[in-house]
Amino acid sequence: MKKIIDGRKISNAIKEEIKKEVTELKEKTGKIPGLAVVLLGENQASKVYVGSKIRTCEELGIFSEKYHLSEKTTEEELLRLIQTLNKKENIDGILVQLPIPNHISEQKIIDAISYKKDVDGFHPINVGKTLIGDKTGFKSCTPYGIIEMLKRENIEISGKDAVIIGRSNIVGKPMASLLIAESATVQICHSRTKDLAEKTKKADILISAVGKAKFIKKDMIKDGAVVIDVGMNRDENNKLCGDVDFDDVYEKVSRITPVPGGVGLMTVTMLMKNTLLSFKNNRL
Numbered sequence: 001m002k003k004i005i006d007g008r009k010i011s012n013a014i015k016e017e018i019k020k021e022v023t024e025l026k027e028k029t030g031k032i033p034g035l036a037v038v039l040l041g042e043n044q045a046s047k048v049y050v051g052s053k054i055r056t057c058e059e060l061g062i063f064s065e066k067y068h069l070s071e072k073t074t075e076e077e078l079l080r081l082i083q084t085l086n087k088k089e090n091i092d093g094i095l096v097q098l099p100i101p102n103h104i105s106e107q108k109i110i111d112a113i114s115y116k117k118d119v120d121g122f123h124p125i126n127v128g129k130t131l132i133g134d135k136t137g138f139k140s141c142t143p144y145g146i147i148e149m150l151k152r153e154n155i156e157i158s159g160k161d162a163v164i165i166g167r168s169n170i171v172g173k174p175m176a177s178l179l180i181a182e183s184a185t186v187q188i189c190h191s192r193t194k195d196l197a198e199k200t201k202k203a204d205i206l207i208s209a210v211g212k213a214k215f216i217k218k219d220m221i222k223d224g225a226v227v228i229d230v231g232m233n234r235d236e237n238n239k240l241c242g243d244v245d246f247d248d249v250y251e252k253v254s255r256i257t258p259v260p261g262g263v264g265l266m267t268v269t270m271l272m273k274n275t276l277l278s279f280k281n282n283r284l
């Protein structure tokens with residue numbers, strides 16, 4: 001069996017399903033889902049991700065609006081824009097591309113987005129719904145994409161020991177909620193974890209979101225582990241790479257996601273799925 005989990009292939013299959021449903025709903029109702037994307041400043045990576053979100057909307061027949069604001073935008077100005085977008089009838093999803101400048105409180109902005117339009121799944125209500133397994137909420141896109149990848153590759157989750165490295169609100173914590181909902185036994189590790197390798201070596205499923213290039217080596221993983229790499233780093237030659245030293249661990253793993261071409265692509269695809277879900281929840 002092929003070891004590499006092909007994020008592009010899985011992501012393309014899901015996008016085809018979304019496109020079909022959007023077309024059918026348009027024929028039936030005359031309406032299409034809409035997404036508003038807010039970008040502050042000139043962070044190059046953020047520009048690439050926002051570009052990819054807008055292009056994917058076009059590809060799938062989803063309406064989109066991009067708000068590219070100066071990095072000097074005040075918190076009040078951003079909050080006012082969010083209030084306007086919360087009320088717009090043709091907008092089902094709102095996201096503010098992260099990171100945002102330091103003078104603005106990230107949590108205040110996330111809290112201001114209507115939880116009914118929070119297609120990133122970052123609002124406390126959606127985080128809570130994910131934790132209690134309430135399917136009406138929006139799941140954070142990267143962990144949602146990882147679960148979808150595992151399921152579509154027929155990788156058993158139930159009863160498995162899963163170790164997540166990273167405790168962020170965007171990846172680590174929602175990932176734990178979703179794995180628990182699939183009946184995995186979950187452990188979250190982070191920068192203060194003692195004897196990290198001792199813990200990661202016990203993982204049937206290892207998910208790394210540490211943000212350190214090629215940090216995970218073969219002596220840190222169990223034979224036959226499924227390794228999911230959320231990292232997006234630059235190596236010594238400025239080449240994009242994950243948290244996992246792919247070449248070092250390859251022989252030891254049963255399945256692995258590459259960087260690029262793995263989890264990252266699923267993030268944008270699941271955002272589209274959440275936007276379609278919001279449209280169905282709120283406008284049909």
Ligand SMILES: Nc1nc2c(c(=O)[nH]1)N[C@@H](CN(C=O)c1ccc(C(=O)N[C@@H](CCC(=O)O)C(=O)O)cc1)CN2
Binds near residue numbers: 097
């Ligand atoms: N509001 C949000 N901000 C951020 C999120 C998010 O989900 N919502 N996640 C990340 C960035 N991100 C999406 O916004 C994202 C990251 C990576 C990829 C991706 O497609 N990666 C490719 C490689 C891309 C490249 O060549 O640079 C891959 O893995 O193959 C898409 C989206 C932080 N901010």
